[in-house]
Amino acid sequence: MPYGLITVLASAGALETAYLTLSKLLNAPISCPTSGSCDTVLSSGYASVFGVPLPLLGCLAYGTVAFIAARQSMQEATRTNQSLSEGDRTRYAVLAGSTALATTSGYLLYLLATVFPGETCVWCLTSAALSWATFASTLRGFTMRRELADTAGPGSGLVASIILGLALAWSNVEAPEAQAGFELQYMEPKVSEVSTPRSVELAKRLKAAGAKMYGAFWCSHCFEQKQSFGKEAMADLPYVECYPDGYFKGVKIAKECTDANLTGFPAWIINGKRLDGEQTFEKLEAELAQAQTMVQ
Numbered sequence: 001m002p003y004g005l006i007t008v009l010a011s012a013g014a015l016e017t018a019y020l021t022l023s024k025l026l027n028a029p030i031s032c033p034t035s036g037s038c039d040t041v042l043s044s045g046y047a048s049v050f051g052v053p054l055p056l057l058g059c060l061a062y063g064t065v066a067f068i069a070a071r072q073s074m075q076e077a078t079r080t081n082q083s084l085s086e087g088d089r090t091r092y093a094v095l096a097g098s099t100a101l102a103t104t105s106g107y108l109l110y111l112l113a114t115v116f117p118g119e120t121c122v123w124c125l126t127s128a129a130l131s132w133a134t135f136a137s138t139l140r141g142f143t144m145r146r147e148l149a150d151t152a153g154p155g156s157g158l159v160a161s162i163i164l165g166l167a168l169a170w171s172n173v174e175a176p177e178a179q180a181g182f183e184l185q186y187m188e189p190k191v192s193e194v195s196t197p198r199s200v201e202l203a204k205r206l207k208a209a210g211a212k213m214y215g216a217f218w219c220s221h222c223f224e225q226k227q228s229f230g231k232e233a234m235a236d237l238p239y240v241e242c243y244p245d246g247y248f249k250g251v252k253i254a255k256e257c258t259d260a261n262l263t264g265f266p267a268w269i270i271n272g273k274r275l276d277g278e279q280t281f282e283k284l285e286a287e288l289a290q291a292q293t294m295v296q
Contacts, residue, residue, distance in 0.1 A: 001091055001141025003073035006098075006134055010066035013101070013130040017062060020055035020123060046111055049169045058101070058127065065097040065134065091141050092151075098138040099155055101131035103162045153189035153223060160184060160218030164247060184247040189223045195230025202281055203233040205288055211270040214240045214257050218247060219265040225278045 024047065047054050072090045105128035112124055142151065163184060195203075206213075215222030229237055242257035242265070252258075260269060268275040268284070271291035275283070 001072075001094070002137050003069040003076065003094075006069040006094060006137050007066050007073055009130050009134045009137065010062045010069060010098075013062035013127060013134070014059050014066055016123065016127060016130070017055040017059035021053055021059050024053045024055055046108070046115070046170055049166065058104070061097055061101055061104075062130075065094055065101070068093050068097070091138075095138050095142070095151065095155075096158065098131070098135040099158055100162055102135035103159045104166065105131040107163055107166055149192070153192060153227075154220065156187060156189050157218065157220040157223040160187075161220050164218050184218060186217055186244060186246040188217055188241075189226075191223075191226050191229075191231040191234055193227045193230045195232035198281065199229045199233045200236070202284060203229055203236040203238075206270070206284065207236045207238045209270065209288055209291060210238075211268065211284075211288070212238050212240050212260070213266055213268050214242055214260055214262055215266040216243045216247070217241060218243070221278050222266040225266050228278075228281070 049057060068090060072094075105124075108124060109128055112121060213225065215225070226234065226237070226239070240254070240256055242254045242262070243251065244254060245251060260267070260274070262274075264276055266278060268279055268287075270284070270287045273287065273291075275287065
């Protein structure tokens with residue numbers, strides 16, 4: 001993986017977003033190299049996420065990717081001994097960060113085209129170019145088809161989660177035409193992990209006990225829970241998809257999920273008891289044992 005190039009690109013993005021962050025915090029005008037009104041775009045309601053300046057989040061993301069890539073580049077240059085697993089963790093960490101940056105930039109360009117027609121935000125375009133270049137450079141480190149296939153599922157979940165999060169964060173911003181155009185088509189992430197005898201048996205026991213796992217196709221934690229069971233166990237895992245028709249303005253959550261009074265995803269209901277978030281096998285097995293004891 002070209003860690004040196006990734007470091008340069010991510011560092012440039014960190015510097016750019018640092019300037020925008022300071023301008024935002026100091027309430028200073030933003031210099032626009034072209035005739036476009038950069039300040040109009042960057043001072044709108046879309047310039048913050050739940051009250052946090054968007055450039056600040058971008059600076060942290062760029063800075064994190066730059067730091068990880070720079071450290072790895074130095075280790076390779078000095079031939080520092082590093083285990084294979086450590087190297088893989090570094091690659092996947094850079095991939096996750098660059099994917100988040102590229103996805104956010106893509107969504108922002110969509111808003112620029114639909115909410116601010118005719119406006120030219122050079123800073124937005126520059127950040128998009130840097131994030132996509134960082135993402136493209138990161139992909140060069142995944143040359144094997146199997147590696148790319150294994151990252152497709154988690155990557156899709158991350159992309160969907162970011163888009164949904166941004167859409168929800170900006171749902172109250174005055175831009176009805178943009179919200180009306182938002183649509184996330186249903187796409188089931190493919191489970192790639194191989195099941196263990198324990199996970200297959202647990203899935204069967206959960207199904208037999210009438211337990212349910214509720215989730216959404218765009219939820220990365222739901223996908224990780226499925227991965228913990230593996231693809232073979234999915235045939236028996238009692239999973240309920242809460243957004244089978246996709247996610248877009250006006251869509252309703254599945255009735256079974258509404259009746260379950262969920263507060264987030266994933267959620268488990270075992271013998272009437274709700275467990276929120278990802279669960280370990282030990283926890284699920286303990287709940288099954290407790291449920292069986294109550295029945296007896």
